[in-house]
Amino acid sequence: MSAATGVALGVIGGAIRISTPFLFVSLGECLTEKSGRVNLGLEGTLVMGAMSAYGISYLTGSPWLGVLTAGIAGVALGALHAWLCSRPRVNDVAVGIALMLFGVGVAFFLGKPLIGPTAPHLPAVSAGWWSSSAQVRSALQINALFVIGLVMTFGVRFLLQRTRWGLIMRTVGESADSARAMGYDVARVRLYATMAGGFLAGVGGSFLSLFYPGSWNEGLSSGQGLMAVALVIFARWDPVRCLAASLLFGGASALGPALQSVGVTSGYYLFNATPYVLTLAIIIATSSRARALAGQPAELRMAK
C-alpha cells in the first residue's frame, strides 16, 4: 500500500474513531447553549466520564453499565454547574473553568488505582469486511457508541426543532425575560439542559476509556472537551453540523499518528497540534466583531 493511501486510510479511520467523543461533547454543549448558558467545564466531565466508565466496567464486567455511570457522573457535574450559575453574580465562564479543573482532579484522584488493570471494552463491528487488508479492516472498526451518536444527532435536532420541550429551551435561550413572562422557570430549564449536556459529555468520555484509545490513564484526554465547545460555535448551534465538524476534527486529530505510521516522524508534535490550530483558525474565521453569529442563542450574545 502506498504511503498516501496509508495516510488517507488513517485519516478516514481516525475520523470515525476519534470523532465520537467530539460528537457527544458538542451535542451536549449544543443542547446546553441553546438554553442560553455556556458550560466550559465539559473537559472535566469528559475525563470524569472516562474514569467512571472504566472503573465500573472493570468492577462489574459490563461496559454498558460503565457508559451509563459515565452519563450519571456527567449529570451530577452538570447539575453542580447549573446550581452554581443560578446564584446571583456568579460568572458562568469561570465556573466552567473551575469545574474543568475540579473534574479532572477528582478523576485523576479516584482513577489512580485504575491505571493498569484492563476493563472489558465496548463492542465494535467492522465495516471493512469486504477488504482483505487488515489495515482497512482495523481502520473501519465502527463502535456501537458512534452509531448511537449518529442517532443522537438527529434525536437532539428533533428535540430542539420539533418538540414542545425544545421550544421551551430555545425560548429560554433566546429571551429569558419572555420565558419568565410566559411562566417558565428559567433556572430550572437551564438546569435540565446543563444536566442533559453533562450526560452526553460523560458518555463521550466513556468512549475514550472503553474503546479508543481504550484504557484509563492521565493523558487520555488532550483537550477534546474544550475543542468540542469551540466546535459548537463553528457548527452554528446545529446538531447535524456538529456531526460534520466532529468528523472533520477526528480526521485532523488522526493526521499526526497516520503520518507517523508511514514513517514521517519529523514534526510529529506539530502535526499532533493540527486540531488545536484548526480550531483556532476556524473560530478566527467564523468570528466577527460587527455581526451576530447566525443561530447563536440571543442570551449568549448578551453575555459576550
Next chain:
Amino acid sequence: MGVGVSVGASPVAQPAAAAPTPAQLAERAAARRAAVRRTIESVAVPGGAIVAALVLFGVFMAVTGRNPLAVYQEMFRGSFGTWFSFQNTLQRAAPLMLTALATALPLRLGLVMLGGEGAMVLGGLAAAAVATHFHTPVSVKLAMLLVGGLVGGCWLAGAGALRAYRGVNETISTLLLNYIAIALLNHLVEGPLRDPASLNKPSTLPIGDDNMLGSFPGLDVHWGLAWGLGACVVFWVLMQRTTFGFAARMVGGNIRAALLNGLPVRKLIVIVTFLGGLAAGLAGALEVAAIHGTANASLVTGYGYTGVLVAFIARANPLAALPVAILLGGIGASGGLLQRVFDLPDATVNVLQGMLFLSILLSETFYGRRWFATNVANVANVDRKAAA
C-alpha cells in the same frame, strides 16, 4: 463580567471655606462606613470561602479513608511548618505571582484569559534559546528575562488582538494557544534546539552556570521571588493609581460608557493582555534561569492554571495575589509529602484547588449581604434624620 469594579464612594470635594452641613457630615460618615464594610467583606468573604473549601476537602479525605486532621497537619508541615518547606513554598509562589497577573490584568477589563501556561512555556523556551544560540549586546541574564517576557507578552497580546478586532472568544483561544505552545516546545526541544547530549529528556543546550540567577543571600529562594513581588506591586500601582489603569477598569466596569467616553478600548485590550503575557513569559524565563538551567518538558508545570486560580481568589487584585500565591504555593509544596506519608495520588492537590476555585466563585454571591453591615443607604437616611 465576573469581577466588577467597585465604584469608590469618594466624598464630594467641598469648598474649603464653607462649613459642612450636617447632611454632608452624615454622608461622609456613611461613605466611611461603606469603605469599612468593603474592607471587612474583602477579607471575610474569600476567607470564609477558603475555610469552606478546606472543610469540604476534609470531608472528602474522611470519605476516602484518611484522617483529615492528620492530612492538614502534614500539609502544614510540608508548606509552612519548617524553614525548609517554607522556602520551597516561596520558590513555588514566585511563578504563581507572575502567572496570576496573566489572568488578573485582563480580568479587570472583563476578559477571562487562561493563557498563562502557554505564555510561560514559550517565555522559558525563548529565554533558553537566547542564552544558547545568540550573542547579546547586554548581559545574558537580562536578555533572557527581557526576551522571555516579550515572547510571552506577544503571545497573549495576539489573543487580545483577536478579541478586540475580531471578536474571537478569548477564553477558548487562550486555552487552545496553551496546547499549541506546548506542541511548539516539544517540537523545538526534540528538533532544531535539541542538545544532542540530552538523551532521556530532550532539552535545549544548558544556559551555563554563569548565566543562572542565584538565590537570596543565605536563603534557598531564588531571585524570581523578588521579580514576582515587584511585578505585582508595579501592576497594582498601574491598575489602581494611574489614568491608564482607571481607563482599563472602566472598560471592565461598563464597556459602553468607556466607548462613549472615547476610550481606545481595543488598544487597551491589546496592551493589558500584552502586560499579562509579559508577566507569565517572565515566569517561564525565571524558571529556566533560576531552576532548570535549560528548557524542556519540565516547563509544563501547571503553574499557568494555578495562576488562574490565584487571580480569581485575589479578585484580580495584584497585591492580593501575593498572599494567595504563597498560600497556593504552600498547597503545591505539600503535595509531595502527602504522597509519601498518606500514599495519596498526586492529583490530591488538584482536587483541593478545584474545591477552592468553586467555593471562591460561589462566594461572589455573598458580597453586599446584610450580615456584614447595615445597608449603606439606610445608614445615610438614619444619620440624616438624626442630624436634622
